[in-house]
Amino acid sequence: MPDGTPLTGKHLIAGQWVASDATFTSDPVTGEPATFCSGGAAEIDAAVTAAEEAFATYGWTSRETRAKFLEAIADEIEARGADLTAYGSAETGLPEARLNGERGRTTGQLRMFADHIRKGDYLDVRHDAALPDRQPLPRPDLKLVQRPLGPVGVFGASNFPLAFSTAGGDTAAALAAGCPVIYKGHPGHPATGEIVAQAIDAAIKKTGMPAGTFGFVQSNTNEAGEALVKHPLIRAVGFTGSFRGGKALFDLAMSRPEPIPFFGELGSINPVFVFPEALAKRGAATGEGWAGSLTMGVGQFCTNPGVVVLPAGSDGDAFRDAAVAVLDGTDAQPMLTGGTAEGYARGVEQTAKAARQITQAKPAPKRCGVPAVFEVTAEDWLSKPELAHEMFGPAAILVRTDSPEEMLAVAKSFEGQLTTTIQMEDGDIQAVQPLIPVLERMAGRILANGFPTGVEVADAMVHGGPFPASTNFGATSVGSLGIRRFLRPVSYQNLPAALLPADLQES
Numbered sequence: 001m002p003d004g005t006p007l008t009g010k011h012l013i014a015g016q017w018v019a020s021d022a023t024f025t026s027d028p029v030t031g032e033p034a035t036f037c038s039g040g041a042a043e044i045d046a047a048v049t050a051a052e053e054a055f056a057t058y059g060w061t062s063r064e065t066r067a068k069f070l071e072a073i074a075d076e077i078e079a080r081g082a083d084l085t086a087y088g089s090a091e092t093g094l095p096e097a098r099l100n101g102e103r104g105r106t107t108g109q110l111r112m113f114a115d116h117i118r119k120g121d122y123l124d125v126r127h128d129a130a131l132p133d134r135q136p137l138p139r140p141d142l143k144l145v146q147r148p149l150g151p152v153g154v155f156g157a158s159n160f161p162l163a164f165s166t167a168g169g170d171t172a173a174a175l176a177a178g179c180p181v182i183y184k185g186h187p188g189h190p191a192t193g194e195i196v197a198q199a200i201d202a203a204i205k206k207t208g209m210p211a212g213t214f215g216f217v218q219s220n221t222n223e224a225g226e227a228l229v230k231h232p233l234i235r236a237v238g239f240t241g242s243f244r245g246g247k248a249l250f251d252l253a254m255s256r257p258e259p260i261p262f263f264g265e266l267g268s269i270n271p272v273f274v275f276p277e278a279l280a281k282r283g284a285a286t287g288e289g290w291a292g293s294l295t296m297g298v299g300q301f302c303t304n305p306g307v308v309v310l311p312a313g314s315d316g317d318a319f320r321d322a323a324v325a326v327l328d329g330t331d332a333q334p335m336l337t338g339g340t341a342e343g344y345a346r347g348v349e350q351t352a353k354a355a356r357q358i359t360q361a362k363p364a365p366k367r368c369g370v371p372a373v374f375e376v377t378a379e380d381w382l383s384k385p386e387l388a389h390e391m392f393g394p395a396a397i398l399v400r401t402d403s404p405e406e407m408l409a410v411a412k413s414f415e416g417q418l419t420t421t422i423q424m425e426d427g428d429i430q431a432v433q434p435l436i437p438v439l440e441r442m443a444g445r446i447l448a449n450g451f452p453t454g455v456e457v458a459d460a461m462v463h464g465g466p467f468p469a470s471t472n473f474g475a476t477s478v479g480s481l482g483i484r485r486f487l488r489p490v491s492y493q494n495l496p497a498a499l500l501p502a503d504l505q506e507s
Contacts, residue, residue, distance in 0.1 A: 005083040009036045014050035015211030024220040029093035029334050036190045039217040041227035050212030051151035051180035052233045057210045059148045059178045067114035069207045074107035076199035091189040093334030102162045109457045113176035116480040146487040148178030150235035153228040156186035157240035159300045166196035170238030177486040180213045187220035188337040239264040250471045264471040267390050268418035269306035275428035279315035287322035293451035298333045299394030303452040312400040327371040328360045341367045344393035348372045369393045378406045416466025417443040419452035
């Protein structure tokens, strides 16, 4: 592993770096492996108990206090920037430019939430003044405000070691809301995760937050994750990862004696619909652009555009041929983990049994992925539901349609998605119109003339969608709206002002 900020290899519990008997060894792309403690139910219980104790103070801090804490975390992450890039690149194989950009996104969303809570709009303060003389009955004084839930469990994502991990969007939103966080580290990038945890620990001490405000438990087994979801003091969970793992944890959350919200982002194949005028005007250029989006990050994005629906014919062929030329010239690249590469290879192999591969079938070096694109008719797609499974890598399927009615039928076949994209020109508007109600029910974000890789951190962003893209269609894991996942409305009837939350006293 790189030289730089020393690693403890331990867990952060109640403000202390604590060891556990069990350990695991990292599997970096480059450099020597490192050893880390692997926590279980005991470490989770200690971290959650500390978080519940911290909530008695942290849940009642002012918005300004929490905003300064979030900004301090961002500052501490930036101070460790070079080490984060070095560790992140060694562990995941991601290039320096990508990690630097992801670090900027991580600190940017922390500062975004600081600004957001300072404004106070998210509190949704409402006041119905008392009407003592109302007939036939008087109305009491009613005040409503959004309040934090309590300790929140967060799981790190394999494909974003910074922006969706230790201090990623789930952690930032929960801390902004006033909820302590217990983070279960991802074994694919344990060193990167610890360096960020060190940054949060430093910010806690710098700003005087309670020691249990953030807990960090490393693990390479299922025990810690299951214990986190089942712990009776955990009030909600944020998760980004595979459908299989997320659905298992979701089921645990629902089967608790007291079920809790489980905000899981479980992946997507993100269909792209290409219309005739767009094909006629820029078919080849659009195919090249799509190929670039497909291979970005070796296809390891939850918004990877894994299906393209386009008309049969020469214009559609131009899109296909231009894309294939780019993809056949793309070299194999390291994937995030050995398990990711193995899973991708299995997915491609299974798809090859049901569809014709149109890219070159190249052998992939160990832990690497190479592009693989298949082509099917609409009839094939509609009769083979196994084709709709995510391959999580630079692989996709082109679905060729013979009519607008067939394209609409294909659109109606998709389950819930994070995104869907329309490639169109003005002359396509009439053809696109019947698709819009279908796409709106399908996805959390609808794009025109772009590609879904790249999720803007902004007030109007939705990163979520109907099941199975996510476990809660009304939530987003990116953007300021994400704070609502960790709040609940509380109404106060006739309470004296001195007993109200500060945010109501100020309103």
